[in-house]
Amino acid sequence: MAEILPLKAWRYHPRYTDSLEKLTSPLFDVVSPTQLDLLYSNPINSIHFTLPHKDHTVQKTSSLLKNWKDQGVIIQDQLPGIYVYYQYFRLPGSSKEHCRKGFVIHIRAYDWDERQILRHEDTIAHSVKERVNLLNATEIQSSPTHGLYEDTSFLLEAYMDESIKKPIYDLKDYQGVREVLSVITDTSIIARFISFMKDKKIILADGHHRLQAAIYYKHQCAKVNKNHNGNEGYNYHMMYLTNSRSNNLKILPTHRLVKKLGISRETVLDKSKKYFDIEIIYDTDEIDPMNLQQKWSFILIFRDKAYLISLKENKINEYNSAFPEVVKNLDLSVLHYFFVDKVLGIPFRKQRFDENLLYEKNLLRCQHKVAGQEVDLAIITREILMEEVMAVCHSGHTLPQKSTYFYPKALSGLLFGSINSEEFNYPYSKYFNP
Incomplete structure (x- = not known):
């Protein structure tokens, strides 16, 4: 079962409500260096707990949190609640507004082998170690991980839609996304959420390092607690849950960049001919991931030329690995096996740690980095499909690195989830026996 609990969240004091846009922050893995400098300059921005400055010790971060609490920068809600979280957004090049609906709760930090939360x-x-150290110092989480549950009936939406009519926050974030937050404190409704989720498995969409850190931290605390019973705050983790069946769950492609090729463009193309059909792209202004309609096809952008490459017929049979078919058939698996490994010469098993491989979701930035000689090559990919992500998760295997970019990202600093025993403890049993 996926055991969830309502959350006694810490939030910015109401006096800061009108300036939340300046206090919230992007997730640590998408924030740019320029954004970071601006965020760090604000002494009460949530970035100080999402991604503490490299010059700050964990002790300094711990002291900062205490000061925030003592000075009333953040205050804790007295009643646990389910925080309904709606994100209104538009995709690039489209005027259609989407709304991703979800809710933030505490969820038990299950070990991966329990198969209650599935990773990709x-x-x-x-x-992970950096996140564990941060948990040790603060016992608080400033950004939820993002999990997916499956519900074809959309049973919980009626409660969420009713709650969101009375928002506690309504702001526009750094992505241009409208972020709306409300809270459900009615014990009978919370009990229905808990009961509904108890037979669900969760697919982790975003936050693998943060959840892994929560798992390590749980075991670390349990080991030294002689009275450990499994209900302590350190057994839980703050998560944003959305329905995988929603049409407003969007995954954007993540393109690949190669800093230094080490070989000429002609050599890359010559080696590629063994595995790929190659077509030159004459109008580079028309490059668009949406034009990659054919399976196992990619666009290579060099400084003065661009090419469309597509895996040759039957070459997939040469994919020699122990991966199941659901993994081998993915576009990105093909790219990393046949092109990055066989053509560029970066061994498949070492690619996750190779500093020569970079990742970028924005097509224009890919083109600018090639043109500006920051990188030698950009590889443009298609987005992965939700059903592909779910199939891989259920197989027990993982996707190639940086396969998914769920959009929009959850915002850090709207809520702070404490797992400190004094701040976490509450008679939660009333929600299980309404």
């Missing part, structure tokens, strides 16, 4: 991405050890 592996984690990197040093990144």
Whole structure:
């Protein structure tokens, strides 16, 4: 079962409500260096807990949090609630407005082998360690991970739609997304959410390193707590849950950049001919991931030329690995196996850690980086489909690195989820026995 609990969130004091746009922050893995400098300059921006400055020790971050609490920068809601979170957005090149509907709660930090939360991405050890250290210092989470549950009946939406009519926040964020937050504190409705979710498995869309850190932290705390019973705050994690069946769940493509090729463009193309059909693109102004209609096709952008490459017929049979078909058939699996490994010479098993491989969701930035000689090559990809993500998760395997970019990203700093025992403890049993 996916055990969830309502959240006794810390939030910015009401006096800051009108300036939340200046206090919230992007997730740490998408914030740009320019944004970071601006955010760090604000002493009460949530970035100080989402991604503390490199010069700040964890002790300094811990002291900062205490000061915020003592000075009333953030205050804790007295009643646990389910925080309804709607994001209104438009996709590039479209005037249609979408609304992604979801809610923020505490969820048990299940071990991966319990198969209650399914991941699609592996984690990197040093990144996880940084998040564990931050949890140790603060016992608080400033940004929820993003999980998906499946509900064809959309049963919970009626409660969420009713709640969102009385928002506690309504703002526009750094992405141009309208962020609306409300809270449900009615015990009978909360009990229905908990009961509904108890037989659901969760697919983790975003926040693999943060959840891995929560798992490590849980075990670390349990090991030293002689009275551990599994209900302590450190067993839980703040998560934003959305319905995978929604038409407003969008995944954008994440393109690949190569800083230094080490070989000429002609050599790249010559080696590619063994695996791919190649067509020159004469009008580079018309390059668009939406034009990649054919499976296993990609666009290569060099400084003065661009090419469309498509895997040759039957070459997929040469994909020699132990991966199941649902993984091998993915566009990005084909790209990383046949092109990045076989053509560029970066071994498949080392690619996740290779500093020569970069990732970028914005097509224009890819083109500018090639033109500006920041990188030698941009590889434009299609977006992965939701059904492909779910199939891989249920297979027990993971996707190639940086396969998904769920859009829009959840905003950091709207809510702070505490797992400190004094701030977490509450007679939650009333929600399980309404």
